Amino acid sequence: MALWITDECINCDVCEPECPNDAISLGALIYEIDPGKCTECVGHFDEPQCVQVCPVSCIPVNPAFVETREQLLARFVRLHPGRTPAMTAAAASSASASLPAPAAADRPPDPPAPGARDASQHPPLPSLTAAAQG
Ligand code: SF4
Numbered sequence: 001m002a003l004w005i006t007d008e009c010i011n012c013d014v015c016e017p018e019c020p021n022d023a024i025s026l027g028a029l030i031y032e033i034d035p036g037k038c039t040e041c042v043g044h045f046d047e048p049q050c051v052q053v054c055p056v057s058c059i060p061v062n063p064a065f066v067e068t069r070e071q072l073l074a075r076f077v078r079l080h081p082g083r084t085p086a087m088t089a090a091a092a093s094s095a096s097a098s099l100p101a102p103a104a105a106d107r108p109p110d111p112p113a114p115g116a117r118d119a120s121q122h123p124p125l126p127s128l129t130a131a132a133q134g
C-alpha cells in the first residue's frame with residue numbers, strides 16, 4: 001500500500017526530504033504523496049521514513065492502494081533501475097521464509113556427544129590386551 005497524508009498535516013516540511021523515492025511534494029494546501037512513487041520505503045528501509053518523522057502522525061496507509069510487498073519491490077525496481085534493494089530486516093526475514101529447509105545430506109554431521117569415544121582413534125593398548133588374554 002502507498003501511504004497518504006491527511007488534512008491534519010501542518011506543512012512542517014519534515015517528511016519531504018526524508019522520502020527516498022521523491023514521492024512527497026507540497027500540494028495545493030498540504031503535502032501529498034504520489035502513490036505511483038511510494039513504496040512504503042520497501043527496498044530502502046524497514047519502516048516508512050515519513051511516518052517516523054511526522055510530528056503529528058498524519059500519514060496512514062492509503063486504503064485505495066492495497067499492494068503486496070512484491071508489488072512495492074517491483075515499483076522500487078522501476079523507480080531505481082539497476083539498483084539492488086537494501087537487505088533490510090524485513091527483506092531478510094521474507095527471504096529466509098521462502099528458502100527450503102536443507103536436505104539431511106546437505107547438513108553438517110552432528111557433533112559427538114560429550115564424552116563419546118572414537119574407537120578408530122583410540123585402539124586398545126597392546127599391553128593391556130595381552131594381559132587380558134594371559
Ligand atoms: S513511505 Fe517512504 S516512499 Fe512512501 S512517501 Fe513515505 S518516505 Fe516516501
Ligand code: SF4
Nearest residue numbers: 009010012013015054
Ligand atoms: S511531516 Fe507530517 S505534518 Fe509535516 S509536512 Fe509531512 S505530513 Fe505534514
